[in-house]
Amino acid sequence: MINKKISIKDIAKLTNTSITTVSFVLNGKGRISKEITKKILDVAAKNGYEPNRMAVGLRTGVSKVIGLVVETIGGPFFGAMAKVIEEEAEKEGYRIIYCSTNNNIQKGKDVIRMLSQQLVDGYIVTPMKGLEKDIQNLIANEKPVVLIDGYFPDLDIPHVLVDNHGSAFNAVDHLLKAGYKKIGLITADLDLIQLQDRTRGYKDALKANNIKEDKKLVFKLPFDTDKDKAINSVKAFIQQQKQMDAVFFTTNYLGTMGLESIKQLELNIPHDLAMISFDDNEIFSLYPPGITTIQQPTYEIAKSAIDLLLAQMGGEKGDVSKIKYQIPSKLIERGSTVTKK
Amino acid sequence: MINKKISIKDIAKLTNTSITTVSFVLNGKGRISKEITKKILDVAAKNGYEPNRMAVGLRTGVSKVIGLVVETIGGPFFGAMAKVIEEEAEKEGYRIIYCSTNNNIQKGKDVIRMLSQQLVDGYIVTPMKGLEKDIQNLIANEKPVVLIDGYFPDLDIPHVLVDNHGSAFNAVDHLLKAGYKKIGLITADLDLIQLQDRTRGYKDALKANNIKEDKKLVFKLPFDTDKDKAINSVKAFIQQQKQMDAVFFTTNYLGTMGLESIKQLELNIPHDLAMISFDDNEIFSLYPPGITTIQQPTYEIAKSAIDLLLAQMGGEKGDVSKIKYQIPSKLIERGSTVTKK
DNA sequence: TAAAAGTGATAAAACGTTTTATCAAAAATG
DNA sequence: CATTTTTGATAAAACGTTTTATCACTTTTA
Structure with missing residues (x-):
């Protein structure tokens, strides 16, 4: 052979x-x-x-390859989605070429330029501010694009992501209904629409419950501080806000870091401090007393995205630019947010 | 533009x-x-x-794409490696096309056949029993291949992986030195050389400490049982072996599942049962009292693998078939294995 | 039975490069 | 000044496909 x-x-x-x-x-x-x-x-x-795929590609202009541009391939969220995307794509004979941006705009631009050297038939991209032009360019060149996990507020590009605003709203509302009064927010200092939407959800939930927002209860962790430093600043924040009785972390990463901080401070969850984190994670189910989380429907997001893309590449005409899926999340209630006596 | x-x-x-x-x-x-x-x-x-990469590829026979075939892209281990591999490859203008096998031989074969349609210049593959022929074929067709995380005992193909035997040996030795007497082994019923090497390490450590191996203390979890079922069977195993005072899990996945089982059994770690797991993981550092783990040098493994591959693709001649890196791991000692009083 | 339609097969162009061989003009050599 | 060498540029072939247009031959139709 x-x-x-x-x-x-x-x-x-x-x-x-x-x-x-x-x-x-x-x-x-x-x-x-x-x-x-x-x-x-x-x-x-x-x-x-x-x-010979090269010859076929040259002749037909079709590579049967999909470009997947994500923030980082490690980590449970993108890892899970990558798997679904790969499986679905394979059914139609597509392969995945993947690149990560690490939230770096220049890297994102480079990656898209590279991929666009006529070697990719379509894209699934997690958008970042600053990539608007590059992505519009792809579309102008007739390449199907589906955004995932984020979107451009001013642009009509098909996208699919979790309902960030609603999810955050529900989470904070859940805390309030459970009797917590002073709810903090810990988010990242990144210019990502997802985080803004989640923050809006937090604020709107307070408003809906007639609670005045306290700016001191909101903490934005600077990007790319190393882990130990980050934990220390989260600890400092928690210690400063003595009246705070619950805290909402806007990402998985922040949540586990918060957990570490709370552990180091030897605070009892939920007695001293209740918490909810965006994005479920094995740690959150295992760690006593169990951390309440917002579980993103990774399967649905990934499946919708790849289906959308495959449909476009399959010659589906029609205007897809208005297709904008916001998929509801699931609040997984655990011990970290028991109803206050 | x-x-x-x-x-x-x-x-x-x-x-x-x-x-x-x-x-x-x-x-x-x-x-x-x-x-x-x-x-x-x-x-x-x-x-x-x-x-136009297709035209260049057709003319020159070089695609500047590397095929990465892993067991599953989700999960911290491969996720971390994928990142390193992608970064290093990019420096030399290579892109990564990735596929997962989910430990399914047929899938592995399909994936390799697909990639070999002259669209990939080189491969990094996590080998599985049954893929020997397919991979030898690649090499026969002059495509560089580097195996990662495993190897074929009877074949001379360059590979890089952690020192599985030594790592397991050290871990079990550490348990024995800490005063534990009856050490169990929980592994997966998969025909993977990695797991066999780890099991050998366990047995050799017992032997080196003049302890007779007790077959009843070894449990092989059947593959692809669903999570709840798996947890139940692990629980049953632990309960059956009353004299067992420590247990060694041969993979990350088994370790977290074991943790869940121990938690459900309401056993105290390490008092009722000490444990060590292969593969570090955020859970293990967070979960009280901290789980001792064998930390794989993911960076070194990935870096070595991609360097090795790039060197071959860069026209390095010479016989690489004997290059076999076994990189030492690091035992991260935590509360789950404190010295027995 | 002549024209039209159908059948089975092919030649040749094209896709966008890289590379070998060639060529004319300029410069250097004897 | 005739010859060789160097310089700067190009034509054409090749990589392995897909696809259009064409062709010879058979069958059907009028």
């Missing part, structure tokens, strides 16, 4: 036919007699013929 | 030169005068020329 790669031309020679005939047979086009068809198919199979 | 893609031919027309000249200038070959060179470079830059 150790075969030098065989080409359509070789098969033609082997079967005393022409290149065209072989191509037609292999693609089920044209009109070729049963016998010749069989002969060609046999020879192709016996020699393990595989079309 | 919304440019229809421009080709080398267009540039030639725009500058009143020939295709060859443009190609030479763009690739720094041939002998072209300063002025023409400048003119072409200017036009190319202004129009945002990007070479």
Whole structure:
């Protein structure tokens, strides 16, 4: 089976036919007699013929590759989605080429430029501020794009993500209904629409419960501080706000870091401090007394995104620019937010 | 900047030169005068020329794409490695196309066949029993391959992975030195060399400490049982072995599941049962009293693997088939294995 | 039975590059 | 000044496909 790669031309020679005939047979086009068809198919199979994707790509302009641009591939959230996307794509014969941006705009630009060297048929991208032009460019060049986990507020580009505002609203509302009064917010100092929407959800929930927002209860953790430093500043924040009886973390990463901080401060959850984190995670279910979380529907998000993209690449016409899915999340209630006596 | 893609031919027309000249200038070959060179470079830059990778690939047989075949991209271990691999590859202008096998041999075969349709220049693969032929085929076709996280005992293929035997040995030895007598092993019923090496490490450590192996203390969790079922069977195993005072989990996944089981059984760690898990994980550092783990050097593994691959693809000759890195791990001692009084 | 329609197969162009071989003009050599 | 060498540029082939247009031959139609 150790075969030098065989080409359509070789098969033609082997079967005393022409290149065209072989191509037609292999693609089920044209009109070729049963016998010749069989002969060609046999020879192709016996020699393990595989079309040269480069040649096909050059000729047809189709690569059967999807570009997946995410913030970071590690981590449970994108990891889970990548898996779903890969599986679905494979069913239609697409492969995934993936790149991460690490929330770095220049990296994002580079990655998109690279991918756009006619080597990718469509994109799933987690957007960041600053990438608007680049992504519009892709669309202008007729490449389907689906945004995931974020969106551009002023642009009509199909996207699918969790209902950030509603999820945060529900979480904070849940805390208030459970009797917590002074609810803090810990978020990241990143210019991401997701975080803004979550913050809005927090504020709107307070408002809906007639609670005045206290600016001192909101903490924005600077980006790219190292972990120990970050934990220390979160600890400092928690200690400063003595009256705070619950805290809402806007991301998975912040939540686990918060957990570490609370642990180091030797505070009891939920007695001294209740907490909720965005994004479920194995830690949150295991760590006593269990941390209440907002579980993102990763499967639905990923599935919708890839379906949307495949539909577009499958030649579906129609204007997709208005397709904007906001998928509801699920609040997983655990011990960290028991109703206050 | 919304440019229809421009080709080398267009540039030639725009500058009143020939295709060859443009190609030479763009690739720094041939002998072209300063002025023409400048003119072409200017036009190319202004129009945002990007070479068509398909055409280049077809002509040169080089795709500048690396295939990464892993068990599953989710999860901290492969996630972390994927990141490193992607970053290093990018420095040399390579992109990553990734596929997961989910420990399914057929899927692995399919994936490799797909990638080998002349669309990938080299491979990093986590091997599984049954893929020997397929991978040897790649090598026979002159494609560089580096195995990661596993290897084929009977084949000379470059690979890099943690020192599984030594790591497991150290872990179990650590337990024995800390005063634990009856040490259990929980592993997965998968035919993976990694797990076998770890199991050997466990057994050899017992032997080295003159302890007779007790078959009843070894539990192989059947593959693909669902999580709840798995937890229940682990619980049953733990309850059955009353004399067992410590347990060694051979993977991350098993470790967290074990943690859940122990939690449900309301056993105290380490008083009722000490534990060590292979593969560090955020849960293990957070979960009280802290779980002792074997921390795999993901960075070194990934870095070595990609370096090895890039070197081969960079035209490095020489026989690499004997390159076999076994990188030592680090035992992170935490509260789950305190010295027995 | 002559014209029209259908059948089975193919030649050749095209996709966008890279690269070899070639060529004319200019410069250097004897 | 005739010859060789160097310089700067290019034509054309090739990579492996897909696809359009064409062709010879058979069958159907009028």
